[in-house]
Amino acid sequence: MARSERSRTALLDAAERLFAEGGIAQTSDRRIAEAAGNTNHSAVGYYFGGREGLLRTLLTRHITGLEPARREMSAASGSLLGDVRSLVVPATDALVELAEQAGEGRPTWRARFVRAALHDPQAAEILRGLGGEAPVAAQVVHSIVARLDHLPANIVRGRAALMTHIITSTCAENEERAARGATDPRWRATGDFLSDAITGMLLAPVSQGSRDLP
Secondary structure, eight states, X not given: OOHHHHHHHHHHHHHHHHHHHHOSTTSOHHHHHHHTTOSOTTHHHHHHSSHHHHHHHHHHHHXXXXXXXXXXXXXXXXXXXXXXXXXXXXXXXXXXXXXXXXXTTOOOOHHHHHHHHHTSHHHHHHHHTTGGGOHHHHHHHHHHHHHTTTXXXXXXXXXXXXXXXXXXXXXXXXXXXXXXTSOOOOHHHHHHHHHHHHHHHHHSOOOTGGGGOO
């Protein structure tokens, strides 16, 4: 790996960790550079053009990394559960891989960074604009929605939106507990649990009152 690429990767990894630990808006570009071991305190601007470019690169690295596994799983899916697993399992498997790369006893930060991004206005806006970077994920969501055409459209929209929050919050909480040394995150079991739970949520009966949701 070339020196410039190593510097970019070090900045990305440092930013992911600091954003996960302290929040995106609360973390300065200078602190990211220092944590990455870069003596140029303007390194984020130099390599990424600023905070927006850094966030875009981090988010793109995350969502595009899940696409190959999602493509393979979705091609073999023949059910709602299969579609849901195509969304969930690549995300939890990616956390398995990150944990293996970090080494035993060392924390990962990806799940907590994604949670922070969803709650940060700038990062969330960037993420919404990256749909073209994850066409397989979009196709899977479309397939899920099509399998729920017996339900009111507003209910389907609301439940589909919940999927992201359920996956993100559960993975972030597991990662947080593991970082404190409290539990083994058991990512593969978590992927199975989330897939089953989300499928059940999508197929749940619709109470009369919830039909009035916009």
